[in-house]
Amino acid sequence: MKRYSVRQIMVSMGAGLGLVAMLAAPAQGMAASAADKVDSGSAPAHAAPVGTVSLPLGQPEGDFGWAGVSGALRTQLDQDQTTLRTVGAALGGLKGLPAGRLLDSYTQQVAKVRQHVTDGMAQIQAYEGSINSLLKVLGDKAEDGEDASITRQRVTARKTSMGITALLVRMRVCDLQTRQLEGQLDDLRRKVQQGALVRHVDSPLGVGFWRRALSDGYATFRDMGQDEPRALVGVLGIGCLVMLFGFVLRQLATRVLASARGQASWGGVIRSQRALGSVLAGVLCGLLAEILWQGWQLVGFDSDGVPAMQGAYLTQALPVCGFIIGAGVSLKRWLLGRACLPCSLLLGGGILFYGALRTAEVSRDVGPGLDAVLEGAFALSTSILLYLTCRSSKRDQKNGAALGDVEAGSTGQDIGAVLIQHIPLHGVSALLMGVTAVAVLSGYISFAFLLNDWVLTLLYAFGAVMLLMQAWRDFSQFLFSAQSRLGRLWTELELSARRLAQMEVITTALVGLSLVMVFIALLQGRNGVSFIGTWRQLEHVFGGGILFGVPVSPRTIVGAALLLVGVYYAIRFLQQWLQTRLFPVTSLDNGARTSIISILTYTLWIAAGLKLLAMIGISVQNLTWVVSALSVGVGFGLQSIVKDFISGLILLAERPAQAGDKITISGNTGVIQRVNVRATDIRLSDGTTLIVPNSQFITANVQNYSAGHNPLKMSLVFAVPTNVSVDKVKALFMLVVADQPDVLKDPAPQSWLGDKVGDTVSATLAIYVARGTNSDAVRTAVISGVLARFSQEGISLMVPQVSMTLPSDDGSQT
Secondary structure (H helix, E strand, C coil), rough: CCCCCCHHHHHHHHHHHHHHHHHHHHHHHHHHHHHHHHHHCCHHHHHCHHHHHHCCCCCCCCCHHHHHHHHHHHHHHHHHHHHHHHHHHHHHHHCCCCCHHHHHHHHHHHHHHHHHHHHHHHHHHHHHHHHHHHHHHHCCCCCCCCCCCHHHHHHHHHHHHHHHHHHHHHHHHHHHHHHHHHHHHHHHHHHHHHHHHHCCCCCCCCCCHHHHHHHHHHHHHHHHCCCHHHHHHHHHHHHHHHHHHHHHHHHHHHHHHCCCCCCHHHHHHHHHCCHHHHHHHHHHHHHHHHHHHHHHHHHHHHCCCCCCCHHEEEEEEHHHHHHHHHHHCCCCCCCCCCCCHHHHHHHHHHHHHHHCCCCCCHCCCHHHHHHHHHHHHHHHHHHHHHHHHHHHHHHHHHHHHHHHHHCCCCCCCHHHHHHCCCCCCHHHHHHHHHHHHHHHHHCHHHHHHHHHHHHHHHHHHHHHHHHHHHHHHHHHHHHHHCCCCHHHHHHHCCCCHHHHHHHHHHHHHHHHHHHHHHHHHHHHCCCCCHHHHHHHHHHHHHHHHEECCCEEEEHHHHHHHHHHHHHHHHHHHHHHHHHHHHHEEEEEECCHHHHHHHHHHHHHHHHHHHHHHHHHHCCCCCHHHHHHHHHHHCCCCCHHHHHHHHHHHHHHHHHCCCCEEEEEEEEEEEEEEEEECCEEEEEECHHHHHEEEEEEHCCCCCCCCCCCCCCCEEEEEEEEEEECCCHHHHHHHHHHHHHHCCCCCCCEEEEEEEEEEECCCEEEEEEECCCCHHHHHHHHHHHHHHHHHHHHHHHCCCCEEEECEECCCCEEEE
């Protein structure tokens, strides 16, 4: 029994899992969508999904549960249209620009309506397709003698189709209204931002500014309840605990790396902890921050916890702050005792401050004076801390020659460090601090706030993406390295160093594209930085769009790529299994085996192509214009290609000529190497390959020396000196033939003497080879053996001619 290697087993398992995942993806998506609709209680439409309506199976007059679903959808649609009218009336009644928190509230309402409409349209289109398919089966008109139940089912299906069409039109109108409102809100948001850039308040250098700030602050704190101080205490306490946890991680990593100095090079030690350890520490700190906040909610608040609008932005920013602090503490220079703590505190504190400010603006009516003070404090603190951090980094770069020497031994270089080296951060931060100070002191506080908010978001997005990219590079160099601990596994899988390098390059490119989308999602995030907001933006980015009526999205592209890779490895494994396991225990010849493998391969690729078209949303109806274009092309330039393709199918099915046959076609004699769908490869006697279109095998005369079940007879004629004994010549012939395994024993080889020419007499050796055997190789081996054997006996021979014949079934030769 043949033993399979680890590589063969894992490749087959991976291919099978890939195919199962691709085939199960639509069903899983439908199940997940139905589960989301059942769990969501925000809309009546989700309270009665398709899966919960009883389906009257076996009743021809049933509407497949459409009555219950349509009622829920209409109720939800009425509520959504009421919401749109309310928001539209509110926007139409505005006399000036609305506040930012009011725009956020309207945007959230419209986003919920948009989600309801999208889900409803998906359900309606699913029913529409089912009903239309049913109507096609039932037909437009009743036939003579038709059963009454079929007639009732046709009537019900038509009424259901009309109801589906009417509701779908309403849904599309609602979707259009939602898009219009979203555009209107986006325009208002841009106007608000543009107005904020030029909005002017009293200068902080004047007394009026502080008088108004104190008045608004007193009014705000007077109305403040007990939840706000508790939330503030919880956030500060969690921040301190996360910093302490990061410090412990730093000390632990320092000890671990110190013990590894004697076993690894400096570069290897730094590479092992540079980015990958930072990501792990950041994730741990982020999880710790979220767990601590959930625990504080249970301990410090009542059963209701923090109100939704009060803690939304602040609590969503906590895990991000924990991730930044954890990654910053563990990011750099553990061995030299230099951590990136100031930068991490700047980013984490700034994001947390922004979240608290947004929470305060949304949870209660903060006066303009207090709002200006908070925004100014945020802008000034952010710009000053950024300047101090960049100045400290510049000083470290000048005095850190030892660090540069250490990193020179590294096997790679930090991507972020390479980019930062070419950016004058110290000068840019000084300019930002100067512009912020001038803007705040001159009364343009909103401009300074938005500018620093944008800089903070850019720093967070850039730092996170560069950190993740460098972490993946470090991990991939360890994962795909033949010298790593996984090298033994790659050796078992029989993967070469070149294949590992290809996998590393491809995966790094895919991860890079994904991180570009993450960067875009981070920059597009509104209302603060949060993992939830980033995930929603990623869903929007991965949702893609419609291109020429076909939905195109990164998710679909990745799924299609995985399908093709899975099918490719599945076909390779199946071919190997057929050739090594099944075919050796059968009586199939080489030609039949090649035909089976070729037909099976083309069938699987066609099925994969149809599945791929279904995944990207292209049906047979969408391919009508493609078929029309191909039909026109067949009439002109593609006619010969189609003819060769059909001829190839005939050759594979009937097998008049197959791999291993020796044939003569159009005056060329050779052995068939491979029968493809369009052309056949024939190896000629001079070693070259002749590519013959398959249509010639149907239209031209082909002489097949290996046809049927009869063996191929080869007659080798030698010129033997007359002074050699006849019995000795025959004995030497039989000795040579006995050493050739491809020469058949039945029919037995024959030899005889012919005419005398001068001092020589012709001696003929007739041998038989099986169908599909390389007759040229057998002939060469026999002639070489005869010449060598006679040369050992001191007999000189000549080979005047070689002939090949094909015996018929009755024993005659053709």
